Amino acid sequence: MNELRIDGKRLWDSLMELARIGATEKGGVKRLALTDLDRQGRDLVVRWGREAGLAVTVDQIGNVFMRREGRNRALPPVVTGSHIDTQPTGGKFDGNYGVLAGLEVVRTLNDLRIQTEAPLEVAFWTNEEGSRFVPVMMGSGVFCGAFSLETAYAARDTEGKTVGEELERIGYRGEEVPGRHPIGAYFETHIEQGPVLEDAGRVIGVVPAVMGLSWYDCTVNGMEAHAGPTPMGLRRDALQVATVIMQEVVRIANRYPPYGRGTVGMVQVFPNSRNVIPGQVKFSIDLRNVSDALLNTMHEEMLAFVARTRSESGLAIEVERVSYYPPCPFHPDCVNAVRAATEKLGYSTMDVVSGAGHDAIYAARVAPSGMIFVPCKDGISHNEIEDARPDHLEAGCNVLLHAMLERAGIAS
Amino acid sequence: MNELRIDGKRLWDSLMELARIGATEKGGVKRLALTDLDRQGRDLVVRWGREAGLAVTVDQIGNVFMRREGRNRALPPVVTGSHIDTQPTGGKFDGNYGVLAGLEVVRTLNDLRIQTEAPLEVAFWTNEEGSRFVPVMMGSGVFCGAFSLETAYAARDTEGKTVGEELERIGYRGEEVPGRHPIGAYFETHIEQGPVLEDAGRVIGVVPAVMGLSWYDCTVNGMEAHAGPTPMGLRRDALQVATVIMQEVVRIANRYPPYGRGTVGMVQVFPNSRNVIPGQVKFSIDLRNVSDALLNTMHEEMLAFVARTRSESGLAIEVERVSYYPPCPFHPDCVNAVRAATEKLGYSTMDVVSGAGHDAIYAARVAPSGMIFVPCKDGISHNEIEDARPDHLEAGCNVLLHAMLERAGIAS
Numbered sequence: 001m002n003e004l005r006i007d008g009k010r011l012w013d014s015l016m017e018l019a020r021i022g023a024t025e026k027g028g029v030k031r032l033a034l035t036d037l038d039r040q041g042r043d044l045v046v047r048w049g050r051e052a053g054l055a056v057t058v059d060q061i062g063n064v065f066m067r068r069e070g071r072n073r074a075l076p077p078v079v080t081g082s083h084i085d086t087q088p089t090g091g092k093f094d095g096n097y098g099v100l101a102g103l104e105v106v107r108t109l110n111d112l113r114i115q116t117e118a119p120l121e122v123a124f125w126t127n128e129e130g131s132r133f134v135p136v137m138m139g140s141g142v143f144c145g146a147f148s149l150e151t152a153y154a155a156r157d158t159e160g161k162t163v164g165e166e167l168e169r170i171g172y173r174g175e176e177v178p179g180r181h182p183i184g185a186y187f188e189t190h191i192e193q194g195p196v197l198e199d200a201g202r203v204i205g206v207v208p209a210v211m212g213l214s215w216y217d218c219t220v221n222g223m224e225a226h227a228g229p230t231p232m233g234l235r236r237d238a239l240q241v242a243t244v245i246m247q248e249v250v251r252i253a254n255r256y257p258p259y260g261r262g263t264v265g266m267v268q269v270f271p272n273s274r275n276v277i278p279g280q281v282k283f284s285i286d287l288r289n290v291s292d293a294l295l296n297t298m299h300e301e302m303l304a305f306v307a308r309t310r311s312e313s314g315l316a317i318e319v320e321r322v323s324y325y326p327p328c329p330f331h332p333d334c335v336n337a338v339r340a341a342t343e344k345l346g347y348s349t350m351d352v353v354s355g356a357g358h359d360a361i362y363a364a365r366v367a368p369s370g371m372i373f374v375p376c377k378d379g380i381s382h383n384e385i386e387d388a389r390p391d392h393l394e395a396g397c398n399v400l401l402h403a404m405l406e407r408a409g410i411a412s
Numbered sequence: 413m414n415e416l417r418i419d420g421k422r423l424w425d426s427l428m429e430l431a432r433i434g435a436t437e438k439g440g441v442k443r444l445a446l447t448d449l450d451r452q453g454r455d456l457v458v459r460w461g462r463e464a465g466l467a468v469t470v471d472q473i474g475n476v477f478m479r480r481e482g483r484n485r486a487l488p489p490v491v492t493g494s495h496i497d498t499q500p501t502g503g504k505f506d507g508n509y510g511v512l513a514g515l516e517v518v519r520t521l522n523d524l525r526i527q528t529e530a531p532l533e534v535a536f537w538t539n540e541e542g543s544r545f546v547p548v549m550m551g552s553g554v555f556c557g558a559f560s561l562e563t564a565y566a567a568r569d570t571e572g573k574t575v576g577e578e579l580e581r582i583g584y585r586g587e588e589v590p591g592r593h594p595i596g597a598y599f600e601t602h603i604e605q606g607p608v609l610e611d612a613g614r615v616i617g618v619v620p621a622v623m624g625l626s627w628y629d630c631t632v633n634g635m636e637a638h639a640g641p642t643p644m645g646l647r648r649d650a651l652q653v654a655t656v657i658m659q660e661v662v663r664i665a666n667r668y669p670p671y672g673r674g675t676v677g678m679v680q681v682f683p684n685s686r687n688v689i690p691g692q693v694k695f696s697i698d699l700r701n702v703s704d705a706l707l708n709t710m711h712e713e714m715l716a717f718v719a720r721t722r723s724e725s726g727l728a729i730e731v732e733r734v735s736y737y738p739p740c741p742f743h744p745d746c747v748n749a750v751r752a753a754t755e756k757l758g759y760s761t762m763d764v765v766s767g768a769g770h771d772a773i774y775a776a777r778v779a780p781s782g783m784i785f786v787p788c789k790d791g792i793s794h795n796e797i798e799d800a801r802p803d804h805l806e807a808g809c810n811v812l813l814h815a816m817l818e819r820a821g822i823a824s
Contacts, residue, residue: 194641211640215686225791227675227698228623228767229606232665234791239676240662243655250652253644263639264651265688267681274627274677274696284686286639355640379637379646 001410002344004112006401008394011104015393018044018084018100019092028384029092033085033127033138034062034166041084042124042172045099049122052106057181058174061152062126062167063139065181068106070119071411076184078116078408079367080105080400081123082359083139087131091386093191093376093393099124101189101397105404117409118184125359126172132157140362142178149178183367185334185407188360189396190371191388195379196352203395204342205352205373208335210361211259212295212327216285218245218306221316224271224279235277239269241313242281248305249285252298259353260298261288285319290327290353328361334370334407341402347395356381372399413822414756416524418813420806423516427805430456430496430512431504440796441504445497445539445550446474446578453496454536454584457511461534464518469593470586473564474538474579475551477593480518482531483823488596490528490820491779492517492812493535494771495551499543503798505603505788505805511536513601513809517816529821530596537771538584544569552774555590595779597746597819600772601808602783603800607791608764615807616754617764617785620747622773623671624707624739628697630657630718633728636683636691647689651681653725654693660717661697664710671765672710673700697731702739702765740773746782746819753814759807768793784811 021040022031031037042064046056049066057065067077082098102122109116125143130136133155135147142152153164167173192198197205222238246264253262266284287302289295303319310317342349352373363369374396377387433452434443443449454476458468461478469477479489494510514534521528537555542548545567547559554564565576579585604610609617634650658676665674678696699714701707715731722729754761764785775781786808789799 192641193638194643195637195646196641196643199646213640225607226605226768226793227673227677228625228700228769229604229608229793230673230767230791231606231608231670232662232673234607234611237662237675239658239679243658246655247652250644250649258643261639261642261644263649263687263689265639265681265686265690266684267651267679269677269679272678275675275698276677277675278677286687288640355642356638357640379642381638381641 001405004401006104006108006394006397008390010107011100011393011397012390014048014100014103015092015096018096022086024089024384026384028386029086029090030088031084031086032088032132033129034132034163034170036170038085039170045084045124048103052103052110054106054122057176058172059176059178059181060149060174061139061142061178062172062174063143063178064124066122068120070116070408072117073119075118076182077119077121078185078404079121079123079183080187080404081125082188082190083125083128085127085129087129087382089384091381091383093386093388094193094381095128097191097393098189101400104397105401108401115411116405117411120404120408128359133163137357137359137362140359144362144365145179146362179366183363186360186363186367186369187334187400187403188358188371189400190358190373191376191381192352192373192379193356193376193381197350197373197375198379200350201348202350203347203374203392204349204399206335206339206342206349207330207354207371207373208351209290209327209329210354210358211261211288211290212292213286213288213325214295214299214321215323216319216321218283218285218317218319220281222279225277227275227277230277236315237277238281238315239278241309241315242283244309245306246283249302252301253287256289256294256298259290260294261355288355292327295327325357328364330364330370331368334368337403337406338370338372338399341399341406344402345398347399372396413817416813418516418520418806418809420802422519423512423805423809424802426460426512426515427504427508430508434498436501436796438796440798441498441502442500443496443498444500444544445541446544446575446582448582450497451582457496457536460515464515464522466518466534469588470584471588471590471593472561472586473551473554473590474584474586475555475590476536478534480532482528482820484529485531487530488594489531489533490597490816491533491535491595492599492816493537494600494602495537495540497539497541499541499794501796503793503795505798505800506605506793507540509603509805510601513812516809517813520813527823528817529823532816532820540771545575549769549771549774552771556774556777557591558774561590591778595775598772598775598779598781599746599812599815600770600783601812602770602785603788603793604764604785604791605768605788605793609762609785609787610791612762614760614762615786615804616759616761616811618747618751618754618761619742619766619783619785620763621702621739621741622766622770623673623700623702624704625698625700625737626707626711626733627735628731628733630695630697630729630731632693634691637689639687639689642689648727649689650693650727651690653721653727654695656721657718658695661714664713665699668701668706668710671702672706673767700767704738707739737769740776742776742782743780746780749815749818750782750784750811753811753818756814757810759811784808
């Protein structure tokens with residue numbers, strides 16, 4: 001079966017056809033969760049699934065599972081999937097690739113009349129992006145019990161519409177209780193959304209884990225004063241003290257390579273006037289690493305540095321942790337299945353720890369899971385200029401095919 | 413004449429009465445230039461002037477001169493003044509003190525039936541604050557020819573109303589051509605608007621000069637990218653590079669004490685999202701010092717540092733000068749008159765170079781000028797909690813009295 005390959009052109013054509021729904025002028029896609037456009041996208045993918053002979057189930061949070069029966073119906077299915085909702089200025093590939101790669105695997109097996117031992121399923125999860133409704137990764141989060149269906153239903157967009165109402169309106173509030181759906185193993189193909197594979201010139205990223213992340217809000221309180229009349233020695237300049245911490249955030253990350261990440265993405269200066277010494281600066285801190293131990297060390301070093309800066313500067317500095325997602329190692333069986341398929345197919349490869357969240361994190365709470373990354377142009381995602389090469393997308397789909405077959409088994 | 417003193421209580425009472433017009437709940441004043449409240453304030457001060465026997469002239473930009481005749485009418489008057497317009501959330505003392513201190517000098521001389529050799533005048537200049545209409549220091553700027561009457565008339569507030577219309581409406585568009593009014597010498601008393609006197613425990617600031625200032629807009633262009641998937645080594649983090657420059661701005665100022673000032677007051681981060689590495693950061697730079705030579709050295713060092721940072725970081729960094737006001741040394745005769753009066757009266761004193769702009773800067777272009785500073789609480793100004801001590805305000809007014817008498821001469 002080593003010679004099995006998917007149809008790269010068919011995969012690409014499906015991606016381009018789905019991308020027409022919500023297409024933006026700049027070549028991206030705007031198809032926010034539970035909008036009319038999301039319904040059109042869902043309807044198209046479901047139609048494609050039915051045309052490929054798949055049986056469709058929708059659960060109460062709108063997650064869709066499309067099943068290709070196996071020889072042994074009692075086995076839990078090998079599932080692949082991702083999401084088809086997008087960012088407001090999103091691209092054609094984020095999420096959509098993972099769903100359509102699963103569909104292409106099924107179409108290929110149909111063409112070749114190959115039956116698997118375990119059933120296969122192609123899933124798409126509701127509202128992964130979290131752009132219209134928070135929390136993010138909503139469908140998979142409810143599925144794995146990270147938060148309740150009621151919490152998800154009550155989430156409102158900026159116009160006051162709820163997830164529950166909007167699911168009903170677009171016809172995707174299903175019957176099945178989320179989480180009752182058995183999963184034997186879960187794979188998700190995705191564009192990397194980072195520059196690592198492209199920079200290293202590799203085609204397939206084997207994903208051993210998703211980084212944990214710790215988010216903080218930091219506030220430095222100084223003394224607002226006129227820029228002219230206030231001598232340097234009498235200032236309590238909140239921005240100057242804040243920049244010292246901002247630089248340390250990066251140094252902390254650099255001390256824990258290769259997966260340490262430290263980012264200050266958001267800054268607010270008060271009163272933010274050209275000739276006024278800032279009296280207060282608020283900024284975000286984002287720390288990530290691959291293990292709880294490393295992330296905790298970074299956390300402790302950051303707190304210690306803030307304490308030292310507080311005492312050295314004499315300014316009031318507050319730092320509060322506002323979010324924490326633990327690192328998520330993927331299951332060795334699934335990681336190895338991806339690695340073995342990649343090697344068998346002869347693609348250049350490397351391990352890439354995911355820095356971004358994916359539905360696979362929540363799937364991993366209920367089933368052995370793994371991910372397959374392919375390069376995206378310049379590492380850019382969540383952007384209308386997001387791009388990926390057809391041959392890379394084809395390669396990732398071939399790896400998915402062989403990994404799923406390895407887990408599901410071919411009926412003899 | 414050494415025993416002459418003004419009436420501190422009368423000065424304070426006048427300040428408090430004027431502060432009722434536009435009084436805010438938090439104890440400040442909101443009396444924006446050329447509003448109905450400004451008219452009420454002007455009318456009150458003019459009424460007080462007329463009650464003190466002063467002859468009132470209004471020029472075409474609304475500057476008001478209130479004259480107490482001297483024995484020799486041919487001599488140019490010794491003028492004192494400031495402004496009575498305020499910031500939107502201004503205090504009771506900024507500007508108002510300088511005008512009412514002049515009025516108190518006149519009232520005192522009236523009480524004591526002292527005639528001066530040269531005439532004395534109390535002036536208030538239109539729209540010093542620039543909060544409603546730009547440019548700032550508008551009345552004194554037109555008076556000294558820094559910009560034209562037509563430019564000032566055409567300035568619009570956010571509702572589209574012009575200075576010309578509003579002057580007409582409130583009845584303060586006078587006949588006299590700005591600048592045609594002779595000035596023999598000009599003194600301005602003002603709260604310091606900084607913490608230097610309070611910190612040093614001195615009562616009177618002799619002001620040898622006003623600092624020059626150089627304003628810049630700086631833009632650092634990096635590469636926007638996801639905080640998670642982008643390894644530290646592949647980042648082009650605009651904020652981290654910007655913070656290096658922000659810190660250097662302060663170091664440059666510290667290299668040129670005691671009057672070097674370096675401030676970053678305004679920062680904008682794009683896209684300013686918690687989990688996105690900043691792709692662009694814009695910020696302001698404010699450099700000040702007391703001489704052109706020092707300010708130019710700071711300017712050159714800043715540009716050289718930006719160039720070095722550009723080449724070391726590889727990021728595109730633009731820096732553009734958007735404003736320049738040269739340092740303004742005051743006339744030795746006026747500075748010495750203030751210093752001599754202070755010493756004669758026995759007040760504790762020190763030299764304080766003004767870091768903020770004042771009408772006296774423009775007055776200095778047409779006549780020998782000087783300023784007198786008194787402490788303000790915590791150095792806070794342009795704020796409703798702006799405060800000053802009655803005994804300090806009285807001391808500054810006594811210095812003004814003696815400095816004006818020294819310049820005008822007492823008719824024998």
